[in-house]
Amino acid sequence: MKISVVAPLYDEEGSLKELHRELSEVLQGREYEIIFVNDGSRDHSLEILREIAADDSHAGIISFRRNRGKSAAMASGFREAKGDILITIDADLQDDPHEIPNLIKKIEEGFDLVSGWKRKRRDPISKTIPSRLFNWVTAKLTGIPLHDFNCGLKAYKREVVENLDVYGEMHRYLPVLAKYAGFKIGEVSVHHRPRLHGRTKFGVSRFLHGFLDLLTVLFITRYTLRPLHLFGSFGIVTLFLGIAICAYLSVIWFMGTPIGSRPLFFLGILLILLGVQFFSIGLLGEMITRSSIKETPASEYLPPKQKL
Ligand code: UDP
Ligand code: MG
Numbered sequence: 001m002k003i004s005v006v007a008p009l010y011d012e013e014g015s016l017k018e019l020h021r022e023l024s025e026v027l028q029g030r031e032y033e034i035i036f037v038n039d040g041s042r043d044h045s046l047e048i049l050r051e052i053a054a055d056d057s058h059a060g061i062i063s064f065r066r067n068r069g070k071s072a073a074m075a076s077g078f079r080e081a082k083g084d085i086l087i088t089i090d091a092d093l094q095d096d097p098h099e100i101p102n103l104i105k106k107i108e109e110g111f112d113l114v115s116g117w118k119r120k121r122r123d124p125i126s127k128t129i130p131s132r133l134f135n136w137v138t139a140k141l142t143g144i145p146l147h148d149f150n151c152g153l154k155a156y157k158r159e160v161v162e163n164l165d166v167y168g169e170m171h172r173y174l175p176v177l178a179k180y181a182g183f184k185i186g187e188v189s190v191h192h193r194p195r196l197h198g199r200t201k202f203g204v205s206r207f208l209h210g211f212l213d214l215l216t217v218l219f220i221t222r223y224t225l226r227p228l229h230l231f232g233s234f235g236i237v238t239l240f241l242g243i244a245i246c247a248y249l250s251v252i253w254f255m256g257t258p259i260g261s262r263p264l265f266f267l268g269i270l271l272i273l274l275g276v277q278f279f280s281i282g283l284l285g286e287m288i289t290r291s292s293i294k295e296t297p298a299s300e301y302l303p304p305k306q307k308l
Contacts, residue, residue, distance in 0.1 A: 003032040003104065004083030008073030009091035010039040014197025016048045020059065022097040023089075027058075034059045036091070037077045040067035070201075075166040086161055090152030092195055094122070099190040103155035111186035112160050113178045115146055116153035118192035127200075130207050138214060142176045142221075146187050149175055150210075153190055157183075169209055173217040180221040225293075227285025231278045239275025242268050 005023055009016070016036070023034055036049050038061060046063055053059045062076050074088060085107055089095045099116065106114040121128050131150070138149050150172045163181050164174060175185050223230045245268030249259045259265050 001031070001085060001104075002083040003027060003030055003085050003087060003100075004081035005032065005034045005087045005089060005100075006037065006074060006077030006081060007034065007089050007091040008037045008039055008070050008077065009041065009045060010067055010070075010073075010201050011041045011043045011045060012091045012198055013041070013043040013045045013048055015091060015093045016045060016052065019089075019091055019093055019097070020052050020056070022093075023100075024056065024058070026097045026100050032058055033082065035077045035080055036061050037073040038063040039070065039073040040064045069169060071166045071169055071171040074171055078161040078164075078166065081158075081161075084158050086156045086158060088152060088154050088156075092198060094193050094195055095151075095153040096191040096193060099153060099188070100155075102188050102190070103153070106186050106188050107155050107157060109186075110184065112157045112183035113175060114155045114186045114188055115148065115175050116151035116190035117146070117148040117187050118151055119147070119189040120192060122192050122194040134207065134210055138173075138176070141214070141218060142179070144175060144179050144185060146175055146185065148187075149173065151190070159183075168216075169213055170217070172210055172213060176217050176221065225289055227289060228279075228282035231282030231285060235275045235278030235282060237275075238271045238278060242271030242273075242275055246272065 038046050049061045103114045160178050160183050164177050179185050253259050
């Protein structure tokens, strides 16, 4: 079984040599490769990587001219990786390479994707508390019982990454996408270390973006092929309420009471308009789905094939 380690990195010059040393130590005796994906670093990361790769035939480099984000870095690494099992690891030394054998063991037990769980997280509290909330909400909404969706340390069977589209900032939700594709997801608690060199690349924007991406993931895993079910449901409820309100007011009006200045009247109109809009969006969604399905190969929207 060949192991491919994919390490996305952006300005991590202080950590790379040690990361490479620890990875080599842990993987010694196995067939492996380490793919460093330089995500447009502005420091000396690339020079250091070149030095590392010059001395070690296991190490390879992919380098972006500018910063494209962790997801893009991971996707490129996945495309180049030749291994049967792929491991992702943050390049900042916060993830401990010594956990890799545990992840591999769990994959060998039959799981398709194994996610690390930073049970004792060594990060500032401004990060750990929101991230708990985020993980709890994600677990509840997706029904996947993971504690730590966004752990950098994960192991994948090759088949899993071949079936996933990683773009935008979707790296946070790979377990959700994989589960939706029918893969078996496992979790292993891993040792986490404080950041010693450089600084974090995700500011507070991570929470807003993370939340929006959660909406995207929930939508694409449930409703992309049937948008009217989502929008139509909202539409029916609002339209029905609006019509009921306006019908009630009409009766009153016929009985001689003026209704023009009642707030309820405006609410009724608002709900009817909103209902019609929800419906229209749903129908447009259906039309887009229909035409895009005609143009895309079946493999894009049918469930992924399983290798038997
Ligand atoms: N990273 C990257 N591109 C980016 C942002 C981050 O390749 O645009 C890498 C980063 O160098 C690190 C990993 O992704 O190896 C995790 O980032 P970071 O440690 O900043 O995240 P945190 O641990 O704070 O969640
Ligand atoms: Mg980190």
